[in-house]
Amino acid sequence: xALLGAEVNVxxxxxxxxxxxxxxxxxxxxxxxxxxxxxxxxxSIAHSGWHFVVGRDWDPVRDSFGALPFIYGxxxxxxLALTIAVPISLGxxxxxxxxxxxxxxxxxxxxxxxxxxVPSVIYGLWGIFALAPFLRNHLEPLLGKTLGxxxxxxxxxxxxxxxxxxxxLAIMITPTISSVSREVLRAVPDNLREGALALGATRWEALRxxxxxxxxxxxxxxxxxxxxxxxxxxxxxxxxxGNRADISASLFAPGYTMASVIANEFTEATGxxxxxxxxxxxxxxxxxxxLLNVIARLLVWQVARAPEGARG
Amino acid sequence: MTQSVSLLGAxxxxxxxxxxxxxxxxxxxxxxPKMRAEALKAYFGATEVLKGVTLPVASxxxxxxxxxxxxxxSTFIRxxxxxxxVVAGARVAGKVLLDHQDIYxxxxxxxRVRRRVGMVFQKPNPFPTMTIRENVLSGLVLNGLRPxxxxxxxxxxxxxxALWDEVKDVLxxxxxxxxxxxxxxxxxxxxxxxxxxxxxxxxxxxxxxxIATARVEELIHELRERYTIVIVTHNxxxxxxxxxxxxxxxxxxxxxxxxxxxxxxxxxxxxTEDYITGRFG
Numbered sequence: 380x381a382l383l384g385a386e387v388n389v390x391x392x393x394x395x396x397x398x399x400x401x402x403x404x405x406x407x408x409x410x411x412x413x414x415x416x417x418x419x420x421x422x423s424i425a426h427s428g429w430h431f432v433v434g435r436d437w438d439p440v441r442d443s444f445g446a447l448p449f450i451y452g453x454x455x456x457x458x459l460a461l462t463i464a465v466p467i468s469l470g471x472x473x474x475x476x477x478x479x480x481x482x483x484x485x486x487x488x489x490x491x492x493x494x495x496x497v498p499s500v501i502y503g504l505w506g507i508f509a510l511a512p513f514l515r516n517h518l519e520p521l522l523g524k525t526l527g528x529x530x531x532x533x534x535x536x537x538x539x540x541x542x543x544x545x546x547x548l549a550i551m552i553t554p555t556i557s558s559v560s561r562e563v564l565r566a567v568p569d570n571l572r573e574g575a576l577a578l579g580a581t582r583w584e585a586l587r588x589x590x591x592x593x594x595x596x597x598x599x600x601x602x603x604x605x606x607x608x609x610x611x612x613x614x615x616x617x618x619x620x621g622n623r624a625d626i627s628a629s630l631f632a633p634g635y636t637m638a639s640v641i642a643n644e645f646t647e648a649t650g651x652x653x654x655x656x657x658x659x660x661x662x663x664x665x666x667x668x669x670l671l672n673v674i675a676r677l678l679v680w681q682v683a684r685a686p687e688g689a690r691g
Numbered sequence: 692m693t694q695s696v697s698l699l700g701a702x703x704x705x706x707x708x709x710x711x712x713x714x715x716x717x718x719x720x721x722x723x724p725k726m727r728a729e730a731l732k733a734y735f736g737a738t739e740v741l742k743g744v745t746l747p748v749a750s751x752x753x754x755x756x757x758x759x760x761x762x763x764x765s766t767f768i769r770x771x772x773x774x775x776x777v778v779a780g781a782r783v784a785g786k787v788l789l790d791h792q793d794i795y796x797x798x799x800x801x802x803r804v805r806r807r808v809g810m811v812f813q814k815p816n817p818f819p820t821m822t823i824r825e826n827v828l829s830g831l832v833l834n835g836l837r838p839x840x841x842x843x844x845x846x847x848x849x850x851x852x853a854l855w856d857e858v859k860d861v862l863x864x865x866x867x868x869x870x871x872x873x874x875x876x877x878x879x880x881x882x883x884x885x886x887x888x889x890x891x892x893x894x895x896x897x898x899x900x901x902i903a904t905a906r907v908e909e910l911i912h913e914l915r916e917r918y919t920i921v922i923v924t925h926n927x928x929x930x931x932x933x934x935x936x937x938x939x940x941x942x943x944x945x946x947x948x949x950x951x952x953x954x955x956x957x958x959x960x961x962x963t964e965d966y967i968t969g970r971f972g
Binding site: 579585 | 772774777779780802803805806809810812814816817818819820821829830832833834835878881882885
């Protein structure tokens, strides 16, 4: 048999063509979305200029668009969510990789990941019927009484507000952070763990001095992935945050997020400038989440792929 | 043996006499063992990998554990510092005495056992996030100890493993920037910095080239006067070169344990003879 006769394998060729097409189409969709949003946002960019990101007045009737309260609401609710979710998620991840007996590991991780499968509107309903009344009647009075000297915990107890939004987001991003951190911790070579234990380290000392330092950048990546999800979450937070375009130091006060204002006002938006303003908010959100996700993925990959000895 | 060798540096004469006594005159005995396994059984889940091993380890000697793959030799030494139980589903029955105290007694903290019985693994495992210097000190840091003079301690530990001259100018580089043989010596230094009484070595040379292997073997010779060493090896020449005693394991059982020269010249068990002459394994 001749080895040279170049017989074209049609099956492979077609397969490769299709696979490449599908792969490219994702990139094209992403690019098209960015482009479309930019085109839609242009009237607003021309109209508002820098006022858009520093102005605090959102008055569509007078064509005055300052989106700072939304930016503030998104940032603060997301940071609040991280403050609550990061310790819990890391606790779950460490428990599942280092502490829990093997038979408990899969059921617990399954349950935690199930949280991610709950539709966000369900979280919103739960927020309206359970979380907000609980905050209004119990948690907010308690926080006001004990930590009321901080501006964060002053003002009337309303239930619906930044605190409710942050807590809902925290529950929603916990599965993301904990499952990615768990994978990262699992990728830590066993011989480091054993090396530390054989030196007379307790489990905690091994974790703190040998395992976490190795996994650090991956865990940061997991946190950023969670942050990305918190920034973009719309339905649940819209239902509980109060939807008032205001900047208040108190977590009890209602706020508004970038995603919520797009969802709430898009149907009633009239005129190129108003629509453009909403598109511009979308563009900002899109850029920030995209950037954060890229950074997070890079950090996670760095841990998962680093062969031993290739670090430092 | 009530030899009070200073940990800082035995004199030359003490070193010579120790070595000569181990090599030629009065052969070492196991009358007063530093450690002793008694009817030691080890399991992975329902599988019994050690089937009741009784083996004394004489103080200040090197004991080699040989045997074919899967005979339980690694499991055995991992039982000597309670590292076996770290693996999920692993379990131990029987006793291991360290200075006559059972390390598996219910009130014994495995963390304390591991401080006194150090371990070097098959694959060098310096901490990649730490520098060479930090690696040497890691055992102390992990135990919450603060050495009075860390610089001196690092130098002493690295000199003990003959690594000092090679790394003294790069102490702040990552531990994993070294070659495999250097990494393994760094791991030994890391164990020695804690001044353990017993040093367990699980095939410490299997990932090393012949030159690095020779250096580690030389090191084992020198360490014997201060530490009690148990080394697992699949290399019989290595056992013959470094060990005072050799134990032959087969299928989870101790077949024979005797002075190394006896094992390699006139073993009493047919199985041992077959293995060391290369008829199986």
